[in-house]
Amino acid sequence: MLAETQPRRLESAPGVANLAVGSFVSSVPELMEWGLRGSALPRRRALTLRLGSVLVFLGLWCLVSGLVVLLELFNPIFLPGPWMVIGAVIELGAKGQLWVHIASTLERVAVGFGTGAVLALGLGLPAGYFRAVRNLVEPVVELLRPIPPLAVLPLFIVWVGIGEGSKIGFITYATFFPMFLTTVHAVRQIDPLLLRAAQSLGARPTQLFRRVILPAALPEILTGVRLGVALSFFVIVISEFIGAEHGLGFLINDGRNFFLVPQMLGAAIVLGLLGWSGNEALRLLERRLLRWQHPG
Protein backbone atom coordinates (compact mmCIF):
# COMPACT_ATOMS: atom_id res chain seq x y z
CA MET A 1 0.00 0.00 0.00
CA LEU A 2 2.69 2.38 1.02
CA ALA A 3 4.79 1.58 -2.01
CA GLU A 4 1.80 2.35 -4.17
CA THR A 5 1.00 5.70 -2.69
CA GLN A 6 4.49 7.06 -2.84
CA PRO A 7 4.93 7.27 -6.63
CA ARG A 8 1.50 8.88 -6.88
CA ARG A 9 2.65 11.60 -4.62
CA LEU A 10 5.61 12.16 -6.87
CA GLU A 11 3.33 12.24 -9.89
CA SER A 12 1.29 14.95 -8.31
CA ALA A 13 4.24 17.29 -8.54
CA PRO A 14 2.18 19.90 -10.43
CA GLY A 15 -0.22 19.76 -7.54
CA VAL A 16 2.64 20.48 -5.21
CA ALA A 17 3.65 23.40 -7.37
CA ASN A 18 0.10 24.64 -7.24
CA LEU A 19 0.17 24.33 -3.52
CA ALA A 20 3.32 26.39 -3.35
CA VAL A 21 1.74 29.07 -5.53
CA GLY A 22 -1.42 28.80 -3.49
CA SER A 23 0.38 29.32 -0.24
CA PHE A 24 2.20 32.30 -1.73
CA VAL A 25 -1.05 33.81 -2.96
CA SER A 26 -2.80 33.16 0.31
CA SER A 27 -0.10 35.16 2.01
CA VAL A 28 -0.84 38.17 -0.22
CA PRO A 29 -3.52 39.57 2.10
CA GLU A 30 -0.97 39.18 4.85
CA LEU A 31 1.59 41.04 2.76
CA MET A 32 -0.96 43.72 2.02
CA GLU A 33 -1.84 44.12 5.63
CA TRP A 34 1.81 44.39 6.39
CA GLY A 35 2.12 47.03 3.68
CA LEU A 36 -0.91 48.91 4.91
CA ARG A 37 0.39 48.89 8.43
CA GLY A 38 3.68 50.16 7.05
CA SER A 39 2.68 53.71 7.75
CA ALA A 40 2.75 52.81 11.42
CA LEU A 41 6.54 52.59 11.10
CA PRO A 42 8.22 55.40 12.98
CA ARG A 43 8.64 58.33 10.59
CA ARG A 44 12.40 58.48 10.96
CA ARG A 45 12.86 54.80 10.30
CA ALA A 46 10.60 54.95 7.25
CA LEU A 47 12.62 57.88 5.90
CA THR A 48 15.90 56.09 6.58
CA LEU A 49 14.64 53.04 4.73
CA ARG A 50 13.59 55.11 1.73
CA LEU A 51 16.84 57.03 1.60
CA GLY A 52 18.72 53.79 2.10
CA SER A 53 17.06 52.10 -0.85
CA VAL A 54 17.89 55.05 -3.12
CA LEU A 55 21.51 54.99 -1.96
CA VAL A 56 21.78 51.24 -2.45
CA PHE A 57 20.43 51.64 -5.95
CA LEU A 58 22.93 54.40 -6.75
CA GLY A 59 25.69 52.30 -5.21
CA LEU A 60 24.86 49.30 -7.37
CA TRP A 61 24.70 51.53 -10.43
CA CYS A 62 28.15 52.96 -9.58
CA LEU A 63 29.50 49.48 -8.99
CA VAL A 64 28.23 48.06 -12.28
CA SER A 65 29.27 51.02 -14.41
CA GLY A 66 32.61 51.13 -12.58
CA LEU A 67 33.17 47.43 -13.29
CA VAL A 68 32.34 48.03 -16.95
CA VAL A 69 35.12 50.59 -17.11
CA LEU A 70 37.63 48.60 -15.02
CA LEU A 71 37.14 45.24 -16.69
CA GLU A 72 36.58 46.81 -20.12
CA LEU A 73 33.44 44.71 -20.55
CA PHE A 74 31.92 46.92 -23.24
CA ASN A 75 32.06 50.52 -24.32
CA PRO A 76 31.24 52.46 -21.14
CA ILE A 77 29.28 54.95 -23.22
CA PHE A 78 26.37 52.48 -23.09
CA LEU A 79 26.18 52.55 -19.31
CA PRO A 80 27.54 55.82 -17.94
CA GLY A 81 27.87 56.02 -14.19
CA PRO A 82 25.59 58.23 -12.11
CA TRP A 83 28.34 60.87 -11.89
CA MET A 84 28.28 61.26 -15.68
CA VAL A 85 24.50 61.53 -15.76
CA ILE A 86 24.48 64.09 -12.98
CA GLY A 87 27.27 65.89 -14.80
CA ALA A 88 25.21 66.00 -17.99
CA VAL A 89 22.21 67.36 -16.11
CA ILE A 90 24.31 70.01 -14.37
CA GLU A 91 25.87 71.00 -17.67
CA LEU A 92 22.48 71.37 -19.32
CA GLY A 93 21.29 73.34 -16.32
CA ALA A 94 24.31 75.62 -16.38
CA LYS A 95 23.78 76.36 -20.06
CA GLY A 96 20.22 77.30 -19.19
CA GLN A 97 18.80 74.75 -21.65
CA LEU A 98 17.45 72.38 -19.06
CA TRP A 99 14.98 74.90 -17.72
CA VAL A 100 13.61 75.57 -21.20
CA HIS A 101 13.05 71.86 -21.74
CA ILE A 102 11.49 71.35 -18.33
CA ALA A 103 9.27 74.37 -18.81
CA SER A 104 7.97 73.26 -22.18
CA THR A 105 7.27 69.73 -20.96
CA LEU A 106 5.53 71.06 -17.86
CA GLU A 107 3.51 73.51 -19.92
CA ARG A 108 2.27 70.76 -22.24
CA VAL A 109 1.44 68.54 -19.29
CA ALA A 110 -0.34 71.37 -17.48
CA VAL A 111 -2.45 72.43 -20.44
CA GLY A 112 -3.09 68.91 -21.74
CA PHE A 113 -3.85 67.39 -18.38
CA GLY A 114 -5.83 70.45 -17.27
CA THR A 115 -8.04 70.26 -20.34
CA GLY A 116 -8.46 66.52 -19.82
CA ALA A 117 -9.41 67.03 -16.18
CA VAL A 118 -11.92 69.78 -16.96
CA LEU A 119 -13.54 67.66 -19.66
CA ALA A 120 -13.51 64.52 -17.52
CA LEU A 121 -15.11 66.26 -14.53
CA GLY A 122 -17.42 68.36 -16.68
CA LEU A 123 -18.80 65.27 -18.40
CA GLY A 124 -18.22 62.72 -15.66
CA LEU A 125 -20.11 64.47 -12.86
CA PRO A 126 -23.38 64.85 -14.83
CA ALA A 127 -22.90 61.41 -16.39
CA GLY A 128 -22.55 59.93 -12.93
CA TYR A 129 -25.64 61.67 -11.62
CA PHE A 130 -28.05 61.64 -14.55
CA ARG A 131 -28.83 58.33 -16.14
CA ALA A 132 -29.82 60.07 -19.39
CA VAL A 133 -26.45 61.79 -19.71
CA ARG A 134 -24.70 58.55 -18.87
CA ASN A 135 -26.61 56.66 -21.54
CA LEU A 136 -25.64 59.36 -24.00
CA VAL A 137 -21.94 59.65 -23.19
CA GLU A 138 -20.88 56.22 -22.00
CA PRO A 139 -21.31 54.23 -25.24
CA VAL A 140 -18.98 56.60 -27.09
CA VAL A 141 -16.45 56.44 -24.29
CA GLU A 142 -16.65 52.66 -24.13
CA LEU A 143 -16.11 52.54 -27.88
CA LEU A 144 -13.03 54.75 -27.85
CA ARG A 145 -11.50 53.65 -24.59
CA PRO A 146 -9.94 50.35 -25.68
CA ILE A 147 -7.98 52.09 -28.45
CA PRO A 148 -4.48 52.65 -27.05
CA PRO A 149 -3.83 56.41 -27.02
CA LEU A 150 -0.58 55.77 -28.91
CA ALA A 151 -2.59 54.55 -31.86
CA VAL A 152 -4.27 57.91 -32.27
CA LEU A 153 -1.14 60.07 -31.94
CA PRO A 154 -0.41 59.94 -35.71
CA LEU A 155 -4.05 60.88 -36.33
CA PHE A 156 -3.72 63.89 -34.06
CA ILE A 157 -0.63 64.93 -36.00
CA VAL A 158 -2.50 64.59 -39.28
CA TRP A 159 -5.44 66.57 -37.96
CA VAL A 160 -3.83 69.41 -36.03
CA GLY A 161 -0.26 69.33 -37.31
CA ILE A 162 2.93 68.38 -35.58
CA GLY A 163 3.03 71.45 -33.30
CA GLU A 164 1.83 72.02 -29.75
CA GLY A 165 -1.79 71.21 -30.61
CA SER A 166 -1.21 67.54 -31.25
CA LYS A 167 1.02 67.11 -28.21
CA ILE A 168 -1.41 68.77 -25.86
CA GLY A 169 -4.39 67.07 -27.48
CA PHE A 170 -2.68 63.75 -27.09
CA ILE A 171 -2.24 64.21 -23.35
CA THR A 172 -5.82 65.39 -23.04
CA TYR A 173 -7.03 62.36 -24.94
CA ALA A 174 -4.94 59.91 -22.94
CA THR A 175 -5.84 61.32 -19.54
CA PHE A 176 -9.52 61.94 -20.21
CA PHE A 177 -10.66 58.32 -20.11
CA PRO A 178 -9.36 57.20 -16.72
CA MET A 179 -10.42 60.46 -15.10
CA PHE A 180 -13.86 60.36 -16.71
CA LEU A 181 -14.46 56.77 -15.66
CA THR A 182 -13.33 57.32 -12.07
CA THR A 183 -15.49 60.45 -11.84
CA VAL A 184 -18.57 58.60 -13.09
CA HIS A 185 -17.90 55.80 -10.66
CA ALA A 186 -17.18 58.24 -7.85
CA VAL A 187 -20.62 59.79 -8.25
CA ARG A 188 -22.44 56.52 -8.78
CA GLN A 189 -21.09 54.94 -5.61
CA ILE A 190 -22.41 57.75 -3.42
CA ASP A 191 -24.70 56.35 -0.75
CA PRO A 192 -28.22 57.43 -1.81
CA LEU A 193 -29.05 57.83 1.87
CA LEU A 194 -26.67 60.81 1.98
CA LEU A 195 -28.74 62.47 -0.74
CA ARG A 196 -31.97 61.65 1.07
CA ALA A 197 -30.60 62.98 4.35
CA ALA A 198 -29.60 66.24 2.68
CA GLN A 199 -32.93 66.56 0.90
CA SER A 200 -34.90 66.16 4.07
CA LEU A 201 -32.72 68.85 5.61
CA GLY A 202 -33.91 71.11 2.81
CA ALA A 203 -31.16 70.84 0.17
CA ARG A 204 -32.14 72.09 -3.27
CA PRO A 205 -30.50 70.50 -6.34
CA THR A 206 -27.61 72.98 -6.59
CA GLN A 207 -26.94 72.69 -2.86
CA LEU A 208 -27.11 68.92 -3.14
CA PHE A 209 -24.46 69.04 -5.83
CA ARG A 210 -22.08 71.38 -4.05
CA ARG A 211 -22.55 70.17 -0.49
CA VAL A 212 -23.06 66.43 -0.93
CA ILE A 213 -22.22 65.08 -4.37
CA LEU A 214 -18.89 66.89 -4.77
CA PRO A 215 -17.49 66.14 -1.31
CA ALA A 216 -18.78 62.56 -1.38
CA ALA A 217 -17.20 61.91 -4.78
CA LEU A 218 -13.98 63.79 -4.03
CA PRO A 219 -11.83 60.94 -2.67
CA GLU A 220 -12.25 58.82 -5.76
CA ILE A 221 -12.05 61.80 -8.11
CA LEU A 222 -8.68 62.69 -6.59
CA THR A 223 -7.44 59.17 -7.15
CA GLY A 224 -8.43 59.55 -10.79
CA VAL A 225 -6.67 62.90 -10.99
CA ARG A 226 -3.50 61.35 -9.62
CA LEU A 227 -3.76 58.65 -12.25
CA GLY A 228 -4.19 61.35 -14.88
CA VAL A 229 -1.06 63.20 -13.80
CA ALA A 230 0.99 60.02 -13.84
CA LEU A 231 -0.34 59.21 -17.28
CA SER A 232 0.50 62.70 -18.57
CA PHE A 233 4.17 62.22 -17.81
CA PHE A 234 3.93 58.79 -19.31
CA VAL A 235 2.63 59.94 -22.69
CA ILE A 236 4.27 63.36 -23.01
CA VAL A 237 7.64 61.72 -23.74
CA ILE A 238 6.30 59.87 -26.75
CA SER A 239 4.75 62.95 -28.31
CA GLU A 240 7.96 64.87 -27.70
CA PHE A 241 9.89 62.27 -29.67
CA ILE A 242 8.11 63.48 -32.77
CA GLY A 243 8.62 66.96 -34.18
CA ALA A 244 9.57 68.68 -30.93
CA GLU A 245 12.34 71.21 -30.47
CA HIS A 246 12.05 71.41 -26.70
CA GLY A 247 11.00 69.19 -23.88
CA LEU A 248 12.49 66.32 -21.93
CA GLY A 249 11.23 63.82 -24.46
CA PHE A 250 13.07 65.79 -27.12
CA LEU A 251 16.23 65.67 -24.98
CA ILE A 252 16.00 61.90 -24.82
CA ASN A 253 15.46 61.56 -28.55
CA ASP A 254 18.17 64.11 -29.25
CA GLY A 255 20.49 62.14 -27.01
CA ARG A 256 19.73 59.04 -29.04
CA ASN A 257 20.52 60.79 -32.33
CA PHE A 258 23.86 62.02 -31.08
CA PHE A 259 24.62 59.06 -28.86
CA LEU A 260 24.59 61.10 -25.65
CA VAL A 261 23.54 58.39 -23.23
CA PRO A 262 24.14 60.53 -20.10
CA GLN A 263 21.77 63.14 -21.52
CA MET A 264 19.14 60.47 -22.25
CA LEU A 265 19.37 59.06 -18.74
CA GLY A 266 19.50 62.54 -17.22
CA ALA A 267 16.35 63.66 -19.00
CA ALA A 268 14.62 60.42 -18.02
CA ILE A 269 15.57 60.95 -14.39
CA VAL A 270 14.35 64.55 -14.44
CA LEU A 271 11.06 63.30 -15.90
CA GLY A 272 10.82 60.73 -13.18
CA LEU A 273 11.48 63.38 -10.54
CA LEU A 274 8.83 65.66 -12.04
CA GLY A 275 6.25 62.88 -12.11
CA TRP A 276 7.13 61.92 -8.59
CA SER A 277 6.85 65.51 -7.32
CA GLY A 278 3.50 65.90 -9.07
CA ASN A 279 2.25 62.79 -7.36
CA GLU A 280 3.60 63.86 -3.96
CA ALA A 281 2.06 67.32 -4.31
CA LEU A 282 -1.31 65.77 -5.10
CA ARG A 283 -0.99 63.40 -2.19
CA LEU A 284 -0.32 66.32 0.10
CA LEU A 285 -3.39 68.08 -1.27
CA GLU A 286 -5.38 64.89 -0.87
CA ARG A 287 -4.31 64.51 2.73
CA ARG A 288 -5.44 68.06 3.43
CA LEU A 289 -8.75 67.81 1.60
CA LEU A 290 -9.57 64.38 2.99
CA ARG A 291 -8.45 64.98 6.54
CA TRP A 292 -11.84 63.70 7.67
CA GLN A 293 -10.83 60.18 6.67
CA HIS A 294 -7.93 60.11 9.12
CA PRO A 295 -8.51 62.89 11.65
CA GLY A 296 -6.56 63.32 14.84
Add this chain to the structure above:
Amino acid sequence: MIPGPAKIHIQRVSKAFAVDGRQAPALVDIELEVAEREFLCILGPSGCGKSTLLNIVAGFVQPTGGTVLVDGQPIAGPGADRGVVFQEYVLFPWLTVAGNVEFGLALKGVPSAERRRTVTRYLDLVGLGGHAAKFPVQLSGGMKQRVAIARALANSPAIILMDEPFGALDAQTREVLQDELSRIQRVEHKTIVFVTHSIREAVYLADRVVVMTSAPGRIKQVFPIKLPEIRDRFAPDFTQYESEITRVVKEEVAKVHE
Protein backbone atom coordinates in the same frame (compact mmCIF):
# COMPACT_ATOMS: atom_id res chain seq x y z
CA MET B 1 -58.14 59.45 20.69
CA ILE B 2 -56.20 62.01 18.71
CA PRO B 3 -55.14 64.79 21.08
CA GLY B 4 -54.95 67.63 18.56
CA PRO B 5 -55.52 68.59 14.93
CA ALA B 6 -54.02 66.15 12.41
CA LYS B 7 -50.47 67.09 11.49
CA ILE B 8 -49.99 64.23 9.05
CA HIS B 9 -52.86 62.64 7.19
CA ILE B 10 -51.97 59.45 5.37
CA GLN B 11 -54.90 59.16 3.02
CA ARG B 12 -55.66 55.72 1.59
CA VAL B 13 -52.04 55.23 0.64
CA SER B 14 -51.12 52.19 -1.40
CA LYS B 15 -47.83 51.14 -2.88
CA ALA B 16 -46.96 48.40 -5.32
CA PHE B 17 -43.47 47.64 -6.58
CA ALA B 18 -42.75 46.24 -10.01
CA VAL B 19 -41.19 42.83 -9.43
CA ASP B 20 -40.35 40.76 -12.51
CA GLY B 21 -42.69 42.88 -14.58
CA ARG B 22 -45.59 42.32 -12.17
CA GLN B 23 -46.90 44.80 -9.64
CA ALA B 24 -46.41 43.38 -6.16
CA PRO B 25 -48.41 45.21 -3.49
CA ALA B 26 -46.39 46.36 -0.48
CA LEU B 27 -48.93 48.65 1.20
CA VAL B 28 -52.70 48.53 0.88
CA ASP B 29 -55.08 51.35 1.81
CA ILE B 30 -53.22 52.84 4.71
CA GLU B 31 -55.43 55.41 6.43
CA LEU B 32 -53.77 57.11 9.37
CA GLU B 33 -53.81 60.47 11.06
CA VAL B 34 -50.96 61.62 13.24
CA ALA B 35 -51.77 64.45 15.61
CA GLU B 36 -49.60 67.46 16.19
CA ARG B 37 -47.04 66.64 18.92
CA GLU B 38 -47.95 63.01 18.85
CA PHE B 39 -45.37 60.23 19.17
CA LEU B 40 -46.55 57.41 16.93
CA CYS B 41 -44.81 54.06 16.78
CA ILE B 42 -45.25 51.59 13.96
CA LEU B 43 -44.73 47.87 14.58
CA GLY B 44 -45.11 44.98 12.20
CA PRO B 45 -43.43 41.91 10.78
CA SER B 46 -40.35 42.29 8.64
CA GLY B 47 -41.20 43.18 5.05
CA CYS B 48 -44.69 44.47 5.84
CA GLY B 49 -43.94 47.91 4.41
CA LYS B 50 -43.02 50.03 7.45
CA SER B 51 -39.99 51.58 5.78
CA THR B 52 -41.94 52.04 2.59
CA LEU B 53 -44.64 53.93 4.47
CA LEU B 54 -42.08 56.11 6.20
CA ASN B 55 -40.31 56.77 2.91
CA ILE B 56 -43.60 57.82 1.37
CA VAL B 57 -44.26 60.28 4.20
CA ALA B 58 -40.68 61.56 3.89
CA GLY B 59 -41.29 62.11 0.18
CA PHE B 60 -38.55 59.75 -1.01
CA VAL B 61 -41.01 57.30 -2.55
CA GLN B 62 -44.18 58.05 -4.54
CA PRO B 63 -47.28 56.11 -3.48
CA THR B 64 -49.13 54.24 -6.23
CA GLY B 65 -52.41 55.35 -4.70
CA GLY B 66 -53.58 57.90 -2.17
CA THR B 67 -51.86 60.99 -0.82
CA VAL B 68 -50.02 62.21 2.22
CA LEU B 69 -51.17 65.54 3.62
CA VAL B 70 -49.05 67.60 5.98
CA ASP B 71 -51.01 70.45 7.54
CA GLY B 72 -53.69 69.69 4.99
CA GLN B 73 -51.35 70.15 2.02
CA PRO B 74 -50.23 67.27 -0.17
CA ILE B 75 -46.47 66.75 0.09
CA ALA B 76 -44.23 67.29 -2.92
CA GLY B 77 -41.01 65.34 -2.35
CA PRO B 78 -38.73 65.51 0.65
CA GLY B 79 -38.55 68.76 2.59
CA ALA B 80 -37.10 70.48 5.62
CA ASP B 81 -40.48 70.26 7.40
CA ARG B 82 -39.95 66.49 7.81
CA GLY B 83 -36.65 65.53 9.39
CA VAL B 84 -35.49 61.94 8.97
CA VAL B 85 -33.31 59.73 11.15
CA PHE B 86 -32.18 56.56 9.40
CA GLN B 87 -31.24 53.23 10.87
CA GLU B 88 -27.81 53.37 9.21
CA TYR B 89 -26.35 56.41 11.04
CA VAL B 90 -26.29 58.55 7.91
CA LEU B 91 -23.86 61.38 8.67
CA PHE B 92 -21.88 63.44 6.19
CA PRO B 93 -18.43 61.95 6.88
CA TRP B 94 -16.55 64.98 5.51
CA LEU B 95 -18.18 67.32 8.03
CA THR B 96 -17.43 67.55 11.72
CA VAL B 97 -20.11 66.78 14.26
CA ALA B 98 -20.87 70.52 14.40
CA GLY B 99 -20.89 70.72 10.60
CA ASN B 100 -23.39 67.92 10.44
CA VAL B 101 -25.68 69.42 13.04
CA GLU B 102 -25.70 72.84 11.36
CA PHE B 103 -26.09 71.43 7.84
CA GLY B 104 -29.75 72.36 7.45
CA LEU B 105 -29.21 75.81 8.96
CA ALA B 106 -26.32 76.48 6.59
CA LEU B 107 -28.56 75.57 3.66
CA LYS B 108 -31.02 78.20 4.83
CA GLY B 109 -28.28 80.81 5.15
CA VAL B 110 -28.59 81.19 8.93
CA PRO B 111 -25.71 83.41 10.17
CA SER B 112 -22.84 81.48 11.73
CA ALA B 113 -23.14 82.90 15.24
CA GLU B 114 -26.71 81.71 15.44
CA ARG B 115 -25.74 78.38 13.92
CA ARG B 116 -23.10 77.91 16.58
CA ARG B 117 -25.62 78.60 19.34
CA THR B 118 -28.04 76.07 17.88
CA VAL B 119 -25.31 73.46 17.48
CA THR B 120 -24.25 73.88 21.10
CA ARG B 121 -27.80 73.66 22.31
CA TYR B 122 -28.65 70.44 20.48
CA LEU B 123 -25.31 68.75 21.09
CA ASP B 124 -25.84 69.40 24.79
CA LEU B 125 -29.37 68.07 24.48
CA VAL B 126 -28.12 64.74 23.10
CA GLY B 127 -25.18 64.64 25.52
CA LEU B 128 -22.38 65.26 23.03
CA GLY B 129 -21.31 68.69 24.22
CA GLY B 130 -17.57 68.01 24.04
CA HIS B 131 -17.50 66.35 20.62
CA ALA B 132 -18.34 69.20 18.24
CA ALA B 133 -14.99 69.17 16.46
CA LYS B 134 -14.80 65.42 15.90
CA PHE B 135 -15.41 63.69 12.59
CA PRO B 136 -17.97 60.88 12.23
CA VAL B 137 -15.25 58.22 11.83
CA GLN B 138 -14.21 59.03 15.39
CA LEU B 139 -17.64 58.26 16.88
CA SER B 140 -19.29 55.07 18.09
CA GLY B 141 -22.60 53.95 16.62
CA GLY B 142 -24.59 55.36 19.50
CA MET B 143 -22.79 58.69 19.26
CA LYS B 144 -23.40 58.85 15.52
CA GLN B 145 -27.09 58.30 15.99
CA ARG B 146 -27.16 61.04 18.64
CA VAL B 147 -25.57 63.38 16.12
CA ALA B 148 -28.17 62.38 13.52
CA ILE B 149 -30.93 63.14 16.01
CA ALA B 150 -29.35 66.48 16.91
CA ARG B 151 -29.02 67.29 13.22
CA ALA B 152 -32.68 66.55 12.62
CA LEU B 153 -33.77 68.60 15.65
CA ALA B 154 -31.48 71.56 14.92
CA ASN B 155 -33.23 72.08 11.61
CA SER B 156 -36.45 72.54 13.64
CA PRO B 157 -38.78 70.44 11.52
CA ALA B 158 -42.32 70.01 12.82
CA ILE B 159 -42.16 66.33 12.00
CA ILE B 160 -39.45 63.76 12.61
CA LEU B 161 -39.53 60.38 10.91
CA MET B 162 -37.38 57.63 12.39
CA ASP B 163 -36.86 54.22 10.83
CA GLU B 164 -35.54 51.81 13.45
CA PRO B 165 -33.07 54.45 14.62
CA PHE B 166 -31.82 52.33 17.51
CA GLY B 167 -32.12 48.99 15.73
CA ALA B 168 -28.40 48.40 15.35
CA LEU B 169 -27.42 49.39 18.90
CA ASP B 170 -26.71 47.18 21.86
CA ALA B 171 -29.47 46.85 24.46
CA GLN B 172 -27.89 49.22 27.01
CA THR B 173 -27.14 52.04 24.58
CA ARG B 174 -30.57 51.54 23.14
CA GLU B 175 -32.32 52.15 26.47
CA VAL B 176 -30.13 55.18 27.15
CA LEU B 177 -31.13 56.66 23.82
CA GLN B 178 -34.78 55.84 24.43
CA ASP B 179 -34.57 57.75 27.69
CA GLU B 180 -32.93 60.66 25.90
CA LEU B 181 -35.46 60.70 23.11
CA SER B 182 -38.33 60.61 25.57
CA ARG B 183 -36.78 63.48 27.54
CA ILE B 184 -36.13 65.46 24.35
CA GLN B 185 -39.71 64.99 23.21
CA ARG B 186 -40.94 66.42 26.52
CA VAL B 187 -38.96 69.57 25.63
CA GLU B 188 -39.33 69.75 21.87
CA HIS B 189 -42.86 68.47 21.25
CA LYS B 190 -42.33 67.22 17.72
CA THR B 191 -44.69 65.11 15.73
CA ILE B 192 -42.80 61.83 15.53
CA VAL B 193 -43.39 58.72 13.47
CA PHE B 194 -41.09 56.00 14.74
CA VAL B 195 -40.69 52.56 13.20
CA THR B 196 -39.38 49.83 15.44
CA HIS B 197 -39.30 46.08 15.93
CA SER B 198 -39.16 46.39 19.68
CA ILE B 199 -42.51 46.33 21.40
CA ARG B 200 -40.91 47.50 24.63
CA GLU B 201 -39.44 50.48 22.84
CA ALA B 202 -42.80 51.31 21.29
CA VAL B 203 -44.66 51.14 24.60
CA TYR B 204 -41.94 53.18 26.28
CA LEU B 205 -42.02 56.00 23.73
CA ALA B 206 -45.37 56.12 21.98
CA ASP B 207 -48.62 57.94 22.49
CA ARG B 208 -50.09 55.44 20.07
CA VAL B 209 -48.76 52.18 18.66
CA VAL B 210 -49.85 51.06 15.21
CA VAL B 211 -49.48 47.37 14.45
CA MET B 212 -49.39 46.45 10.79
CA THR B 213 -50.34 43.17 9.15
CA SER B 214 -47.88 40.93 7.37
CA ALA B 215 -47.17 41.84 3.72
CA PRO B 216 -48.88 43.45 1.96
CA GLY B 217 -49.08 45.89 4.83
CA ARG B 218 -52.38 47.07 6.20
CA ILE B 219 -53.18 48.59 9.56
CA LYS B 220 -54.17 45.78 11.89
CA GLN B 221 -54.72 47.54 15.16
CA VAL B 222 -54.02 50.84 16.90
CA PHE B 223 -53.19 50.94 20.61
CA PRO B 224 -53.38 54.26 22.45
CA ILE B 225 -50.86 54.07 25.29
CA LYS B 226 -52.32 55.71 28.32
CA LEU B 227 -49.27 55.81 30.53
CA PRO B 228 -47.66 58.75 32.32
CA GLU B 229 -45.16 60.86 30.37
CA ILE B 230 -42.24 59.45 32.33
CA ARG B 231 -42.55 55.71 32.07
CA ASP B 232 -41.34 52.81 34.11
CA ARG B 233 -40.46 49.76 32.05
CA PHE B 234 -41.33 47.49 34.99
CA ALA B 235 -44.67 48.99 35.99
CA PRO B 236 -47.54 46.48 35.81
CA ASP B 237 -49.58 48.50 33.30
CA PHE B 238 -46.46 48.88 31.13
CA THR B 239 -45.95 45.13 30.94
CA GLN B 240 -49.69 44.76 30.42
CA TYR B 241 -49.47 46.84 27.24
CA GLU B 242 -46.38 44.96 26.24
CA SER B 243 -47.98 41.55 26.41
CA GLU B 244 -51.19 42.74 24.76
CA ILE B 245 -49.33 44.16 21.78
CA THR B 246 -46.97 41.20 21.66
CA ARG B 247 -49.93 38.89 21.21
CA VAL B 248 -51.22 40.90 18.24
CA VAL B 249 -47.79 41.24 16.62
CA LYS B 250 -47.15 37.52 17.03
CA GLU B 251 -50.30 36.66 15.09
CA GLU B 252 -48.89 38.55 12.13
CA VAL B 253 -45.34 37.32 12.45
CA ALA B 254 -46.71 33.76 12.51
CA LYS B 255 -48.41 34.41 9.16
CA VAL B 256 -45.08 35.31 7.61
CA HIS B 257 -43.67 31.94 8.60
CA GLU B 258 -46.63 29.90 7.40
